Amino acid sequence: MMFENPSRDEIKDMLKHAGVIAVVGLSDNPERPAFYVSEAMQKKGYRIIPVHPTAKEVLGQKVYPSLSDVPEPIDIVNVFVRSEMTPPVAEEAVQVKAKAIWLQQGVFSEEAARIAKDGGLQVVMDRCIKVEDSILLPNGRG
Secondary structure, three states, rough: OOOOOOOHHHHHHHHHHHOOOEOOOOOOOOOOOHHHHHHHHHHOOOOOEEOOOOHHHHHHHHEEOHHHHHOOOOEEEOOOOOHHHHHHHHHHHHHHOOOOEOOOOOOHHHHHHHHHHHHOOOOOOOOOHHHHHHHHHOOOOO
């Protein structure tokens, strides 16, 4: 069965009710899409938690080496790593009981989607969270 993203209404609802977004692959390089997309989401009022194996602080936030190290509930795991690296991220997202996993534009993995869906998570793939948020919630989440 081919993966299908949630409906626009489901994505809008997901974004509207998300407070905490853990960003896997968020480094301190301002030229990387993970940085400027996360910065824009932070400015819209989302709490961004960077997840990166070596960075220490990004966007004024403490960086955690893995999702398992994040000490609070996660609404959306936003993924900025290569497609082939996403299945273990999906497994960890299920383990930490995130509500959703979002594979950024250009990132696609049927295996990661299956793991996340089987674990009860909503899944979005190959879409930019910043673009979707701008289109679906142009006036913010309120």
